[in-house]
Amino acid sequence: MIKYILLVVLLTSSLEGLKLHKKRTNFENVPKFKTLYTDQYLDHFNKRDDRTYKQRFLVNDEWFNPNDGPVFFYAGNEGDIESFWNNTGFMFDIAPVFQALVVFPEHRYYGESLPFGDSSFDQDKIGFLSVEQTMADYAVLLTKLQQDYNLCRKKNPIIAFGGSYGGILAAYMRYKYPNIVRGALAASAPIYLTAGLAPSTLFFQDVTNDFDKEPGCVPLVRQAFDAMENAAKQGDYKLLSEKFKLCEPISDAAGYKHLLLWMRNAFTIMAMVDYPYPASFLGDLPAWPVRFACQQLVNDTAKGVDILSSFKNLASILYNDTSKCFDIYEQFIECADPTSCGLGNDAKSWDYQACTELNTVQETNGVSDMFPVISYNEELREQYCLKTWGVKVRKEWPSIQFWGKHIKTATNIVFSNGLLDPWHNGGPLTNVSDSLVAVIIEDGAHHLDLRGSDPNDPQSVKIARYLEIEQIIKWIEEARKEPCEKF
């Protein structure tokens, strides 16, 4: 208890944040982990299916005190678990103080945790990828760990952490397995949006708002998209291909649409990871990439660079042109979730999830946002998902299974959201109850609070982390009142 008080005093007195590890951005001081594997049932809900797969999980127990250390559990989301280990420094900043055991299980069908290796993404094998199966994996693993480490509920409460879809999973774990997870920090978790309860134009409107904070930026972006539109209308795909230095020139409307999607994606990513320092989370980006991009665009055009070339220069902040040209078909892949498309296995799995349990229908209209009209609605999603994955979208399922807006009965969850994050309007922004607490980070982008402390952190994220620590301490103290039972 005393150590927690010290921690809070430290935080409140200076609000300088925790400085146990600096320079998180280069992963230089990221703590080591042990890589372990556990056998999980492929199908937790069909007991006739005895097949198992190897789930990877990362563990650090160097600070763990079995007598009263909690378990810090990161709810692995849509990617290689090591990348989340390298981008969730907040947990390592506070784990030594809490003397916590740190566990990062990998989400099934991502990273190394592929039930059927590279053929996991075949239509007849992908069906075991679901939010429910994943949560069951986590519940079973955590129960196993409490046996292996001889943990008890009183001394070693489990706190879930997660960002984005991982934050959604952390919250859901508290909804569905409060017997196992004592509390959850759900950072940037757009739970309402993914349950299909947000307008489809919300996301890109908020991307636009981010860029609109920079003087003169949005009008130039609109001007650039207009210039593209004019060229396309005249069939001048050659001009566009040259101006944007495309490795593979476009020659028709479909190619033009792909160029627009690639361009729009640059704004999406910069808005999402608008961090106050250089970071390489969704691409190598400079500090405050939105400001950086806008200033460059304004400066370029002021210098007389034509608008299309200036626009290409903006894209090159995110995209590599190592071959002296841009491969827009490699750098952006059309998929079910227009905000997150990529190459490789992880992108395939995410695409399947965006067709099943995560509603991510976002579109632009050029009115409430600065982008060209690119329609995407439930009907188009349904067509795409049937064609690509052979699945009929079960539209109502997510809000039935994961409670939609009716989450009042849950307890011990922090929903944190940064106002720079275009996802923030998709989640709870005010307290739902005394123990469903909303934390707002005025100058924060996508789950900035989960990242390690940095000298450039704005005050608002330091305060957010303080509030989160306060809640975590509350959850741990709550556990102390219970007998020392197994989970």
Place this chain on the structure above:
Amino acid sequence: MIKYILLVVLLTSSLEGLKLHKKRTNFENVPKFKTLYTDQYLDHFNKRDDRTYKQRFLVNDEWFNPNDGPVFFYAGNEGDIESFWNNTGFMFDIAPVFQALVVFPEHRYYGESLPFGDSSFDQDKIGFLSVEQTMADYAVLLTKLQQDYNLCRKKNPIIAFGGSYGGILAAYMRYKYPNIVRGALAASAPIYLTAGLAPSTLFFQDVTNDFDKEPGCVPLVRQAFDAMENAAKQGDYKLLSEKFKLCEPISDAAGYKHLLLWMRNAFTIMAMVDYPYPASFLGDLPAWPVRFACQQLVNDTAKGVDILSSFKNLASILYNDTSKCFDIYEQFIECADPTSCGLGNDAKSWDYQACTELNTVQETNGVSDMFPVISYNEELREQYCLKTWGVKVRKEWPSIQFWGKHIKTATNIVFSNGLLDPWHNGGPLTNVSDSLVAVIIEDGAHHLDLRGSDPNDPQSVKIARYLEIEQIIKWIEEARKEPCEKF
């Protein structure tokens, strides 16, 4: 609101119970129902599987007031849903006062709701029978009904009812789908026991305690089992076959064991349905069958009837000897759950569930109970389940998935238990929190409170029903505070 106050006044002033329907036992006044069917996904958790099946559900809307009537939802359990409609009169006693819509969905793989018809029980088809799939069926159906009837959360809160395994499901629905179910009456729901958290000798010890309330009964039962044991030791299966009037004589230790199980089962059933009036729920039995059986046993032996014949006479209270003999192989089938074995499809499904998610390992030792030693433990269960269903028992799953003893985060559940019910020690007998309320019925057997009001009801069940109504009103009033939103 006023009508509820009237209801409570009525109940508290007289405590005579609700007399809207009498003579429930003969089903004479059981309200009518509409039989409806809905398409349900066979696999709610694998979106690649688009197969559906027809789930039956029964509806009565004759009293329903859409403006403020709740939905009374019975969580169908292991049998034909019509049999539960005919044995859950409490809901019909109060539904007119609450102006409730009454819905009884049938549990998948029971009654008519067989996904693959008669071949549903093949090893390659049974795997879609699970508690999780069943709960998803209910959640999806209830969401569909709110659309069909244009219900909203404020005006039409859904209250779940269930007895025994149905009570477990009602409670679980509130654990996992509190967005849909506002409160649950879980009658005689041994949630701890089925999660594997009770000693294997508990159940039959409580059966013994029931019979021990009748003077002179247990010593005679022990004497009778001893006499059987003596005959068996001498290999005198002929004597046993004659005394028990077996249609098919037994001739070896296996046959003898089956006779013992058949005999023990008579006690099990009589203890479970030790109701204050004749009932035909798990067999046609007289009022207070435990007392009836004991008095007959005592009288028979007092009259000089030999102990084995007296014992056979006791069994005949439950079992039919229409062919002038007892077919013990038809009247009792050995299975995974030694407390509930029978013939037919429903029994097959229950057997599978007892091998998967419902731990029902009960055994007798002749010390803490009055029965011969019949061992049954996890190891024997595992062997049986592997042999019969080809499933490896996942022993820890039920307490991981359904919270075991750690249910404190749930709200709005009444756990009612009758002290005559041998299952009562398997569930919560004291309040877990302000809104997880234990109701004890001193003179009640297995979910007597869910049955319709009867002139012979003991005072304790009338009080229990009053307490339950009080909670239901509380849940409905809670819903009134919310906006009129969809589920």
